[in-house]
Amino acid sequence: xxxxxxxxxxxxxxxxxxxxxxxxxxxxxxxxxxxxxxxxxxxxxxxxxxxxxxxxxxxxxxxxxxxxxxxxxxxxxxxxxxxxxxxxxxxxxxxxxxxxxxxxxxxxxxxxxxxxxxxxxxxxxxxxxxxxxxxxxxxxxxxxxxxxxxxxxxxxxxxxxxxxxxxxxxxxxxxxxxxxxxxxxxxxxxxxxxxxxxxxxxxxxxxxxxxxxxxxxxxxxxxxx
Amino acid sequence: xxxxxxxxxxxxxxxxxxxxxxxxxxxxxxxxxxxxxxxxxxxxxxxxxxxxxxxxxxxxxxxxxxxxxxxxxxxxxxxxxxxxxxxxxxxxxxxxxxxxxxxxxxxxxxxxxxxxxxxxxxxxxxxxxxxxxxxxxxxxxxxxxxxxxxxxxxxxxxxxxxxxxxxxxxxxxxxxxxxxxxxxxxxxxxxxxxxxxxxxxxxxxxxxxxxxxxxxxxxxxxxxxxxxxxxxxxxxxxxxxxxxxxxxxxxxxxxxxxxxxxxxxxxxxx
Numbered sequence: 001x002x003x004x005x006x007x008x009x010x011x012x013x014x015x016x017x018x019x020x021x022x023x024x025x026x027x028x029x030x031x032x033x034x035x036x037x038x039x040x041x042x043x044x045x046x047x048x049x050x051x052x053x054x055x056x057x058x059x060x061x062x063x064x065x066x067x068x069x070x071x072x073x074x075x076x077x078x079x080x081x082x083x084x085x086x087x088x089x090x091x092x093x094x095x096x097x098x099x100x101x102x103x104x105x106x107x108x109x110x111x112x113x114x115x116x117x118x119x120x121x122x123x124x125x126x127x128x129x130x131x132x133x134x135x136x137x138x139x140x141x142x143x144x145x146x147x148x149x150x151x152x153x154x155x156x157x158x159x160x161x162x163x164x165x166x167x168x169x170x171x172x173x174x175x176x177x178x179x180x181x182x183x184x185x186x187x188x189x190x191x192x193x194x195x196x197x198x199x200x201x202x203x204x205x206x207x208x209x210x211x212x213x214x215x216x217x218x219x220x221x222x223x224x225x
Numbered sequence: 226x227x228x229x230x231x232x233x234x235x236x237x238x239x240x241x242x243x244x245x246x247x248x249x250x251x252x253x254x255x256x257x258x259x260x261x262x263x264x265x266x267x268x269x270x271x272x273x274x275x276x277x278x279x280x281x282x283x284x285x286x287x288x289x290x291x292x293x294x295x296x297x298x299x300x301x302x303x304x305x306x307x308x309x310x311x312x313x314x315x316x317x318x319x320x321x322x323x324x325x326x327x328x329x330x331x332x333x334x335x336x337x338x339x340x341x342x343x344x345x346x347x348x349x350x351x352x353x354x355x356x357x358x359x360x361x362x363x364x365x366x367x368x369x370x371x372x373x374x375x376x377x378x379x380x381x382x383x384x385x386x387x388x389x390x391x392x393x394x395x396x397x398x399x400x401x402x403x404x405x406x407x408x409x410x411x412x413x414x415x416x417x418x419x420x421x422x423x424x425x426x427x428x429x430x431x432x433x434x435x436x437x438x439x440x441x442x443x444x445x446x447x448x449x450x451x452x453x454x455x456x457x458x459x460x461x462x463x464x465x466x467x468x469x470x471x472x473x474x475x476x477x478x479x480x481x482x483x484x485x486x487x488x489x490x491x492x493x494x495x
Contacts, residue, residue: 092431099433103424107447108399114446115395156363156392159333163340163370164396180303187326203266221451 016042113167113220116175119157120217123178126150127210130201137191144197145190155182167220174216177207254284258293265296270304291321295331302334308346311338332359333367340371350377357383366393373400385409398444408441419495420471420480422448426488436495442467445492453483453490 018024019039025032130147137143158179166172181204188196204210251259261276277297284290298313314335322328336356339349356368357379369383370393381404387397388408398408418439425432437444443464446454457463462470462481471480471494482491 096431096433099426099429099431100435103433103435103448104402107444108402110450111395111399111444111447155330159337159367160370160393160396162337163367163374164399165374176303180299183299183330187330199266206266 109167112164115164116161116167116171117217117220119154119161120171120174120178120213120220122150122157123154123182124210124213124217126154127204127213130197130204131210140194142192142194142197143190144185144188144192148185148188148190151182151185155179155186158182171216171220174209174212178209178213181207181209254280254287254289258289261293261296261300265300265303268303270300274300274304291317291324291327294320295324295327298331299334302338307338307342311335311342311346311348311352314338329361329363332356332361332364336364336367336371340374343371343375343377354379362386362390363393366390366397370396370400373404376404378404378406380404381406395444398441408438418472418476420445420467421493421495423491423493424448424488425490428487439468439471439494442471449483449490450485450487452485456483457481 015035015038019035019042022035022039025035126147129150130144133142134147135143137145158175161175162172162179166175181200184203185200188200192200257276257280261273261280264270264273264276274297277293277300280287280293281290281297284293287293294313294317298310298317301310301313304310314331317331318328318335324331336353339346339352342349343353344350350372353368353372357365357372359365359368365383366387369380369387372380373384381401384397384401384404384406385408387393388401390397401408420437420439420442422435422437422445423432424435435448445467446464449457460481460483474480474494476495478494480492480494482489484490
């Protein structure tokens with residue numbers, strides 16, 4: 001090592017080099033003592049300085065691909081995107097299910113109205129037929145066998161409708177009236193005494209069953225549109 | 226003497242005049258029953274019920290006691306006195322359970338009274354539940370329909386059986402769906418098939434798809450408006466024979482398309 005020495009005033013660089021080579025130190029004890037103190041500081045810096053470097057150096061500007069928020073953002077996106085898709089899909093399914101429930105409800109209500117409408121229409125037809133003069137049976141009695149069969153069928157239908165529930169209070173009231181009439185008739189013999197037949201006709205007329213049945217039948221049938 | 230007095234009929238403006246000559250005069254109890262019927266026809270329920278009760282008080286085992294008991298119950302039912310009516314029907318059934326024409330009617334009418342009073346009259350729900358074990362299928366189904374009206378799922382097995390009765394199939398199917406149960410197909414097909422109904426509503430974005438068991442194909446009509454039903458008939462399809470026709474077609478076959486101002490419905494077999 002070739003170091004130019006200037007015992008009086010060594011440069012900073014020379015001083016540092018001198019610190020690492022004590023054999024070249026000047027003879028002057030005062031200078032040597034000063035250099036020894038510097039050497040302690042120098043050695044301490046070498047030993048601990050590395051850990052101080054980051055705090056002493058200026059913080060580097062983050063680059064986009066090294067940004068600490070990026071993994072977080074990516075994680076959020078990974079979590080949020082499927083959730084958003086699931087949410088949208090769920091909403092779509094909910095909307096479809098709501099549509100389906102509404103359509104099913106309309107279908108049920110339509111089915112109910114058609115059943116009631118058919119019942120009223122057939123009752124009206126039966127009452128109309130009952131006004132006509134039929135063939136005789138057993139001397140002067142009225143042969144009402146066909147009407148009786150229809151009445152018994154309608155009576156069963158009336159039970160079915162009563163059990164199912166009515167589309168309106170008016171419909172239920174008329175069904176109850178018709179049920180009463182059908183019950184009266186159904187419990188008779190198919191070969192009716194003319195007085196009894198007339199009684200049944202008057203009963204139907206008194207409550208206006210035929211016209212009311214026809215009117216409600218038409219009204220309920222409109223619900224199918 | 227007192228009995229005779231009690232059996233005398235009440236005055237009524239429409240009381241038929243007594244038949245003259247040749248016709249045998251009516252017994253007082255028959256006059257009373259005829260009067261009760263007249264009152265019933267005039268919808269004077271309260272007075273009619275009183276006459277039937279008067280008759281039964283003195284003719285509990287009379288020749289027309291069965292009719293009197295039945296019409297007493299029916300009169301109370303018409304008067305919407307449901308609890309009294311159901312008790313009167315029970316009374317009738319206790320005495321005349323085997324009556325050839327009235328027993329079935331009384332049983333079904335009592336179910337209706339109980340159905341109306343479910344949750345209000347203590348005997349109503351237990352009565353309906355007991356009827357689910359009745360040997361007559363129609364009674365079981367009718368009880369099931371009443372229970373279903375209040376959402377009681379104990380009705381489901383009876384309603385499934387109702388699917389086998391043509392007169393009750395529609396009502397049973399509707400109530401089963403309302404209870405969230407799938408109506409069992411009354412027919413067994415070797416390969417189960419469905420009608421797939423696709424409904425595109427003008428007002429809605431998405432198409433709604435409904436699958437209907439082929440055995441329940443008649444229910445397709447419930448999804449169609451009157452206008453669409455007309456179109457369907459015009460195209461030669463009718464609900465009565467839809468099942469047989471659809472059964473003949475290969476899977477995936479489009480069946481028909483109908484539309485009105487509100488929706489377009491296409492049906493295929495799957």
